[in-house]
């Protein structure tokens with residue numbers, strides 16, 4: 347291990363003996379009983395020294411080995427310590443790509459504070475494969491944001507040609523109008539992350555995650571039952587995202603067999619409204635309306651960013667709040683709220699549910715498996 351300080355945490359002295367790392371409430375923490383020589387020691391934590399060399403250099407500052415051990419322990423406890431050795435594989439990236447991903451890496455090092463965990467997770471993102479079904483305002487932007495965040499293989503599945511109403515400043519551009527949607531989406535991903543790895547063998551793997559973000563007026567509530575069954579049977583984790591009228595939704599995030607699915611959502615809706623199955627069939631047939639779907643640009647961009655965040659949480663091994671629920675963003679009042687979703691007893695999709703506090707259905711996350719197709 348080559349200890350270094352996390353560049354993402356600003357540091358400032360609260361008084362002569364108390365050093366504070368971080369600014370915001372989520373990450374601010376203090377190292378107390380600091381001494382004048384400790385400040386010079388911090389300058390040694392630049393990631394160039396193994397522990398023995400660091401201890402020897404500290405001795406030149408009249409800091410004994412015991413003090414070095416104590417300081418490193420305190421720095422690790424407040425989440426300020428990183429391991430430069432873990433960053434070494436990242437040095438193989440093109441310099442421009444590494445510089446572009448710098449803020450993402452810094453954020454990962456805060457969200458996952460163990461030394462070296464941030465670089466490990468960024469490398470794991472580069473090995474991940476995500477498929478986005480839908481290359482419209484929401485889907486195209488989700489794909490671009492995921493690629494920009496370091497996901498190595500992002501593919502968009504869609505057909506037909508780009509229409510003006512599909513475009514977004516974050517995804518498929520107005521200049522792509524008329525191009526095949528799949529090609530335009532690939533171009534959006536390349537623009538967002540020009541230094542992505544070659545698709546290679548990863549392209550033959552089952553995706554680690556599928557995002558269902560159909561073009562037009564669609565969201566989790568209007569999940570196509572056929573697609574829902576297909577993804578459940580394939581055992582592929584998936585997330586619904588979209589805009590329906592004036593409401594943006596992200597979720598449910600489905601871990602097949604372990605969390606409520608899109609059909610559970612429809613079944614709950616049918617409990618409230620017996621006509622819902624008939625309405626859903628008409629909506630999914632495409633015969634329930636032919637006008638321009640409502641999809642506010644700002645709302646679509648918000649939904650895309652939030653959906654990408656939930657995807658990244660999953661890929662990084664955390665539980666997104668759309669697991670066992672969904673997030674709503676309202677265009678009417680600009681508010682955001684989470685709705686819980688339990689598995690429906692008539693759906694039969696959950697065979698290994700894990701009840702969580704508050705009664706919502708949650709599950710223990712496994713990291714993406716990288717299963718072979």
Ligand SMILES: [Zn+2]
Nearest residue numbers: 607610693695
């Ligand atoms: Zn279900």
